[in-house]
Amino acid sequence: MTPTPIRFYQVGSFAVGNRLLEEELRTVQSDPRRANSLDRGHRACQGCGEALGARYALDAAVRATGGDLVAINATGCLEVFSTPFPESSWRVPWLHSLFGNTPAVASGVAAALRVKGRSNVRVVAQAGDGGTVDIGFGALSGMFERNDDVLFICYDNEAYMNTGVQRSGATPPAARTATTEAVGPEPGNPFGQGKDLPRIALAHGIGYVATATVADLHDLEAKVIKAMARHGARYLHVLVPCPLGWGSQSRDTIRLARLAAESGLFPVFEAEDGIVTSVRKIRHKVPVEDYLVLQRRFAHLFKPERRDEVIAHLQALADENITRYGLVAPEEVEV
Amino acid sequence: MLRQLEGSRAVAEAVALCRPEVVCAYPISPQTHIIEAVGALVRTGKLQPCEFLNVESEFAALSVAIGASAAGARAYTATASQGLLFMMEAVYNAAGLGLPIVMTLANRAVGAPINIWNDHSDAMAVRDSGWIQLFAEDNQEAVDLHIQAFRLAEELSLPVMVCMDGFVLTHALERVDLPGQADVDAFLPPYVPRQVLDPADPVSIGAMVGPEAFTEVRYLAHLRQLDALVAIPRLAEEFATRFGRSSGGLVSTYRTEDADTIVVALGSVLGTIKDAVDALRDAGERIGVLGITAFRPFPTDAVRAALARAVRIVAVERAFSIGFGGVLSTDVALSCQGLPASVHTVVAGLGGRPVTRRALEAVLHDAAAGKLGRTTFLDLDTIVVERERARMAADRRSGPMAENILRDLATSAASPHAEEGR
Ligand SMILES: Cc1ncc(C[n+]2csc(CCOP(=O)(O)OP(=O)(O)O)c2C)c(N)n1
Ligand code: SF4
Ligand SMILES: [Mg+2]
Numbered sequence: 241m242t243p244t245p246i247r248f249y250q251v252g253s254f255a256v257g258n259r260l261l262e263e264e265l266r267t268v269q270s271d272p273r274r275a276n277s278l279d280r281g282h283r284a285c286q287g288c289g290e291a292l293g294a295r296y297a298l299d300a301a302v303r304a305t306g307g308d309l310v311a312i313n314a315t316g317c318l319e320v321f322s323t324p325f326p327e328s329s330w331r332v333p334w335l336h337s338l339f340g341n342t343p344a345v346a347s348g349v350a351a352a353l354r355v356k357g358r359s360n361v362r363v364v365a366q367a368g369d370g371g372t373v374d375i376g377f378g379a380l381s382g383m384f385e386r387n388d389d390v391l392f393i394c395y396d397n398e399a400y401m402n403t404g405v406q407r408s409g410a411t412p413p414a415a416r417t418a419t420t421e422a423v424g425p426e427p428g429n430p431f432g433q434g435k436d437l438p439r440i441a442l443a444h445g446i447g448y449v450a451t452a453t454v455a456d457l458h459d460l461e462a463k464v465i466k467a468m469a470r471h472g473a474r475y476l477h478v479l480v481p482c483p484l485g486w487g488s489q490s491r492d493t494i495r496l497a498r499l500a501a502e503s504g505l506f507p508v509f510e511a512e513d514g515i516v517t518s519v520r521k522i523r524h525k526v527p528v529e530d531y532l533v534l535q536r537r538f539a540h541l542f543k544p545e546r547r548d549e550v551i552a553h554l555q556a557l558a559d560e561n562i563t564r565y566g567l568v569a570p571e572e573v574e575v
Numbered sequence: 576m577l578r579q580l581e582g583s584r585a586v587a588e589a590v591a592l593c594r595p596e597v598v599c600a601y602p603i604s605p606q607t608h609i610i611e612a613v614g615a616l617v618r619t620g621k622l623q624p625c626e627f628l629n630v631e632s633e634f635a636a637l638s639v640a641i642g643a644s645a646a647g648a649r650a651y652t653a654t655a656s657q658g659l660l661f662m663m664e665a666v667y668n669a670a671g672l673g674l675p676i677v678m679t680l681a682n683r684a685v686g687a688p689i690n691i692w693n694d695h696s697d698a699m700a701v702r703d704s705g706w707i708q709l710f711a712e713d714n715q716e717a718v719d720l721h722i723q724a725f726r727l728a729e730e731l732s733l734p735v736m737v738c739m740d741g742f743v744l745t746h747a748l749e750r751v752d753l754p755g756q757a758d759v760d761a762f763l764p765p766y767v768p769r770q771v772l773d774p775a776d777p778v779s780i781g782a783m784v785g786p787e788a789f790t791e792v793r794y795l796a797h798l799r800q801l802d803a804l805v806a807i808p809r810l811a812e813e814f815a816t817r818f819g820r821s822s823g824g825l826v827s828t829y830r831t832e833d834a835d836t837i838v839v840a841l842g843s844v845l846g847t848i849k850d851a852v853d854a855l856r857d858a859g860e861r862i863g864v865l866g867i868t869a870f871r872p873f874p875t876d877a878v879r880a881a882l883a884r885a886v887r888i889v890a891v892e893r894a895f896s897i898g899f900g901g902v903l904s905t906d907v908a909l910s911c912q913g914l915p916a917s918v919h920t921v922v923a924g925l926g927g928r929p930v931t932r933r934a935l936e937a938v939l940h941d942a943a944a945g946k947l948g949r950t951t952f953l954d955l956d957t958i959v960v961e962r963e964r965a966r967m968a969a970d971r972r973s974g975p976m977a978e979n980i981l982r983d984l985a986t987s988a989a990s991p992h993a994e995e996g997r
Contacts, residue, residue: 310772312642313781323782333772335645336781337668341638344630348597348642348650349772351626355596355648361774379638382631 268300268461275302275331277311282329283321287490289454289480289497290318290395294366296454297393297478298332300461304468305362310353312346314367314376315339317402317482318395340375342367343383346390354389362468363389369396369410372477373435377409384444387472391464394437394475397482405485409435412505413557414550415537417485422540431553441475442511448474450510454481455498459520463510479506487536499531504558507565522567528555577752582714582744585751586679586737587612589718591622592759593725595651595677596766597643599628599636603658604691605741606681610653633658637665637678644674645780647771649725651676655741656683659697663704670705670796672781673769675728675735677721678706682842682893683741684926688977692927693741695841695894698870699902705796707735707803708871709823710841714739714749719822720868722754723810725763730806731799732769738870740843742927754818762817800872807869825874828881830856831863835886836943837916839865839878839907844891844923844930851935860943867903875910882907885916889942891935891953893924900950923953959983 258270268274277298284291302309313319313336322329323336337345346365353361365383367376372394383390399417400406407417413431416422420429441449448467452460460478467474481488481496488496500506501520505528508520529551532538541547562568580588587609590598598617600610614629616622626643630636633654640650654662659680669676684690685697698708709724711717717739724735739745770780784792804825811823829849831837838848845866855862865881867874882888888911890904899905901920908918921938924930934954941947959980966973973979 308774310646310774320783323779325779325782325784325788328779328782330779331777333774333777334779334781335642335772336779337638337641337645337672338664341634341641341665344635344638345642345645347628347630347635348599348639348644349646350642351597351628351639352643352646352648352650355624355626356646378631379635382635385631386628 267296267458268303269296269457271303274299275307277302277330277332278322279329279331281327283324284317285482285484285490287483287493288317288321289482289493290368290397291321292493293395293454293460293478293480294318296457296460297366297464297476298364300464301362301364301391301468302332304465308361309333310335310349310361310363312337312342312349312363312365314342314371315402316368316371317397318366318368320402339371341379342371342376343379343390343392346392347383347386347388350389359389362391364391364393366393366395368401369394369398370400370408372396373409373437381444384441384446384473384475387446389471389473391467391474391476394477395480396477397480397485399482399485401482401485409433410437412554414541414554416540417537427540428538438475438477442514444473445514446473446475447513448511450475451477451479451506451508453479453497453501453506453508455494455501456508456520459508466510485537487539488534492534496531496534499526499534502526503528503531504562504567505531505554507561507567509565516565519565519567521569522562525568528558576755577750579748580714580751581608582717582739582747582749583608584612585714585718585749585753586721586739587616588753589721590651590679591616592754592756593651593677593722593763594622594649595625596648597626597628597640597650599630599639599650599652601630601633601636601654601658603633603655605683605693605745606653606655606658606679608745609679609681613651633662634665637662637669637676640676640678641665641669641672641674644669644676644768645672645770645772647766647768647773649729649766650674651678653679653681655681656685656691656697659701660685663701666701666706667704669734673732673796673799675725675732675766677724677728678734678736679721680736680738681741681745682738690926691741693743693893694925694927695738695892698736698738699894699896701736702871702902705733705800706871707733707800707869709735709737709869710867711737711739711744712827712843712845712866712868714744714747714751715820716822717744718751718753719814719818719820722759722762723814723823726810727803727806729766731803733799733803738842743843752820758817762814803869803872804874823868825869825877826881827866827868829864829866831865831881834861834863834884836860836862836889836939837865837882837885838862838889838891838939839867839882839903840891841867841870841903842893844893847930847932848891848935851932851939854932854936855939855943860940862939862943870903873906873910878907878910879914882911882916883914885914887942887945887947888916888918889921889939889947890918891921891923891930895920895922919947920950921953922950928954
């Protein structure tokens with residue numbers, strides 16, 4: 241008997257309850273023996289996507305390595321909300337050095353472990369989008385190019401949140417930030433700027449590059465586990481909505497991450513050895529407007545009057561992603 | 576073993592004798608020969624086990640060392656000038672985290688104007704960062720200080736910067752005695768970190784600290800530096816016992832017993848100063864030299880003791896604080912508070928200008944005659960300076976200063992520095 245693939249359309253979230261799955265298909269997080277790498281008590285905002293993503297990613301990495309894991313952290317929200325000393329939320333060995341040097345610090349840790357004959361202990365480095373695509377970019381490129389044995393995870397909340405929501409090279413066009421205010425003739429972040437780091441990572445020829453969101457935590461965990469099974473430089477880019485910076489409801493964090501993927505604005509894919517090997521298909525394509533309208537950082541697109549041309553421009557960017565990655569299977573196209 | 580070696584090569588071999596486990600390198604003159612030689616020693620298997628990383632910047636070089644040290648490996652890097660400033664944030668970070676990294680600083684001027692030659696502006700820019708700073712007088716001392724530096728760093732869990740004058744030492748061929756591996760191994764036990772990233776005992780390193788504890792953390796860093804004032808002479812003594820020569824320590828004195836005038840300086844210029852002092856002694860002047868080997872922590876008591884009977888103190892400095900004056904002189908003056916001696920600053924040898932014995936003799940002769948002002952710029956070409964000031968006063972768009980001066984020097988035979996300027 242061939243098993244029917246599981247598809248749960250009855251819940252709007254497409255979430256699969258762990259209880260409905262075989263034990264080996266359940267999330268790491270549902271396992272009572274999970275590591276709780278980023279433990280409770282930290283001071284992230286309610287509904288912080290970064291806290292959620294980091295917890296899932298690191299617990300998955302701990303499982304994948306049998307606990308032989310070291311985490312390196314850039315300056316940013318994740319670092320600040322987790323370690324106002326003497327309180328630390330980290331149950332894994334954890335090192336924070338600076339904002340822009342995290343990939344290099346991780347390279348140093350990996351080199352030390354290698355020279356000490358402890359290569360079984362693996363290194364995960366983590367940073368926000370600012371720490372990754374902007375200030376840490378040079379060091380990241382160096383770590384990639386040397387193919388150092390590090391999994392680098394970027395938690396992308398699309399701005400410098402820890403310093404009060406300033407624009408980064410990962411801020412989407414039209415978004416309001418504290419340095420791209422929604423004022424003047426072209427409010428928000430300009431079009432035609434910014435970096436696509438997953439593609440830049442791919443251009444380095446590293447073995448594993450993937451994107452994920454906190455809307456599909458199964459997928460996030462699976463990608464971390466897959467990444468940890470490999471050696472050399474690896475890159476995982478995780479979209480993590482930020483209620484404070486995006487001006488969204490805490491309860492909408494997962495929903496926004498899902499809408500970012502389902503609209504095509506944030507393509508979810510995986511590339512091994514330079515080739516895109518899997519793409520998370522869009523289940524129900526939604527217009528970008530459904531995603532934008534839930535966030536105050538895009539409020540100026542709807543009030544005081546609608547800016548249809550800007551919304552259309554963003555829609556075009558989403559459609560470009562859909563074409564580039566084949567995000568919609570031909571037979572499933574919905575409008 | 577006695578060998579005729581380039582300073583850089585000698586230091587590279589001394590570093591290799593210390594068995595660093597992670598070395599990271601980014602090239603900048605005049606440091607290049609050091610890291611090239613260490614790299615070759617790793618490749619040929621003479622230095623093993625060791626990971627040698629070619630990184631993309633000095634900021635990464637020191638950051639790699641930070642990661643390596645925090646994970647329990649003995650880490651080494653080297654830089655100079657712009658490179659040191661490029662890694663500035665990591666310089667403070669390594670000290671704040673208490674990581675015993677050893678770094679060679681091949682002292683070089685800091686631009687603009689860009690200048691690859693020797694002075695001490697780079698070292699002075701990081702003197703408050705929490706690193707121990709040791710200055711080598713010659714290549715033998717550079718070798719010996721590196722061996723002591725690893726031991727000192729690891730004992731105190733503090734990073735140590737060994738400063739050696741760019742080109743003057745790094746590129747000079749000198750006779751050097753390189754110790755044997757067995758002796759170095761006996762002097763320098765394997766690194767046992769005070770804190771380490773280990774899954775068996777997970778700790779959080781580098782956490783945020785607010786006003787409730789920051790002062791205490793900083794004060795403890797200060798105390799640890801002060802501990803080095805005890806450790807440095809002890810290690811120098813132990814070094815002397817094992818290797819049969821005295822090197823390092825906090826300060827060194829030369830003909831100071833009955834001296835009225837004492838010259839204070841750091842690094843290789845001490846050699847020329849001693850020659851000048853010999854000549855002045857021959858002429859009947861009571862003059863001596865105090866060399867500072869440990870600049871940070873500053874050996875206040877040792878300096879005060881050495882200068883207690885001086886009538887005047889002349890600090891010869893290869894850097895200065897723009898808008899104020901001497902850097903070393905300030906430390907010396909504070910160390911000698913309440914003593915009768917007057918303190919004079921002589922700024923000399925900036926950006927590689929040779930500090931000649933003749934010029935030194937003249938300035939020290941003035942000092943002994945009570946004719947030296949508070950701050951003197953040795954061999955300053957006042958004609959060139961006045962010409963540029965006149966240009967600036969006459970024309971708002973007088974153009975780039977450095978380029979104007981070079982043009983002046985090229986066309987003027989009157990200037991004593993026309994040769995070097997070109
Ligand atoms: C060299 C340096 N520049 C600036 C800062 C200030 N700073 C600290 S965290 C931060 C923002 C971090 O943004 P991101 O990396 O996106 O992480 P997030 O807080 O958004 O998770 C900034 C600008 C710093 N700590 N160091
Ligand atoms: S500001 Fe955003 S990223 Fe930072 S803790 Fe709050 S929700 Fe998380
Ligand atoms: Mg961010």
